[in-house]
Amino acid sequence: MSGMDQPTRRLFDNLRSKDRALQGASFKRLMGVTAKPVTWAYEVWDELVVGLRHKDNHVRAISTQLLAQLAKSDPKKRILKDFPAILAVTRDARFVTARHTMLHLWKIGVAGPEQKRLVLAGLERRFRECIRERNCTLIRYDITVGFRNLYDAVHDEAIKTKSLALIETEQDPKYKKKYAAVWRTRRSK
Numbered sequence: 001m002s003g004m005d006q007p008t009r010r011l012f013d014n015l016r017s018k019d020r021a022l023q024g025a026s027f028k029r030l031m032g033v034t035a036k037p038v039t040w041a042y043e044v045w046d047e048l049v050v051g052l053r054h055k056d057n058h059v060r061a062i063s064t065q066l067l068a069q070l071a072k073s074d075p076k077k078r079i080l081k082d083f084p085a086i087l088a089v090t091r092d093a094r095f096v097t098a099r100h101t102m103l104h105l106w107k108i109g110v111a112g113p114e115q116k117r118l119v120l121a122g123l124e125r126r127f128r129e130c131i132r133e134r135n136c137t138l139i140r141y142d143i144t145v146g147f148r149n150l151y152d153a154v155h156d157e158a159i160k161t162k163s164l165a166l167i168e169t170e171q172d173p174k175y176k177k178k179y180a181a182v183w184r185t186r187r188s189k
Contacts, residue, residue, distance in 0.1 A: 003039075004044070008033060010026075011026040012030065015027060015030075015051075015059065016056075016059060027065075027066075031066070035069070037072050037073040041074055044066075044070075045067075045070070045074075048070070049082050051063030052064060052085050052086065052088070057092065057093075060092060060094075060097050061096070061097040061100040064100065064104065065100060067079065067082065068086065068104040068107040068108050071108040071115060072110060072111045077114065079115060080115065083119075087122045089101040090105070095134075095135055099142060102126075102146065103142055103145065105122065105123065105146055106123075106150040109153075119150065124162060124166060127140055127143045127166045128169075137172075137178075140166075140179060141179060144163055144167065144179045148183060164180070167180050167183075
């Protein structure tokens with residue numbers, strides 16, 4: 001098992017930078033580096049979990065997205081324990097942070113059957129509970145996109161069935177149509 005190299009470690013260190021350009025560039029590079037499984041996920045795992053509660057909303061968003069990305073590099077399945085803290089960020093006071101988190105949750109479900117069940121249950125719960133939230137329709141749309149992305153990645157018909165059943169619970173025909181459109185179009189990754 002090889003450890004993280006110094007340039008990659010510097011990228012992680014830059015995630016806490018006050019220089020937004022440096023932070024953003026480092027994040028973008030790390031998302032590319034972690035697109036495939038890596039051997040050093042646990043070297044940064046705990047700092048990313050701590051980042052879920054960081055005072056800087058950019059750090060919170062970055063932490064959730066990288067943890068979701070690293071789920072496929074998690075043979076110990078630590079993501080199962082940390083998932084509730086990640087899901088909590090979908091209720092972040094800064095909606096943009098919540099949204100970035102929501103749009104990446106599906107990646108956790110690709111890591112294995114347990115992870116997939118956890119993500120599906122979490123997304124379903126958020127779809128039902130968000131009815132009292134200010135941006136409910138956008139949250140529901142993002143959840144539907146998450147279901148679709150997960151479906152496209154793992155080709156499990158149960159995901160589509162669950163999402164379409166949730167869409168049927170939408171009372172507003174305009175939004176029901178908008179959510180259903182996610183399933184009518186062919187998605188590209």
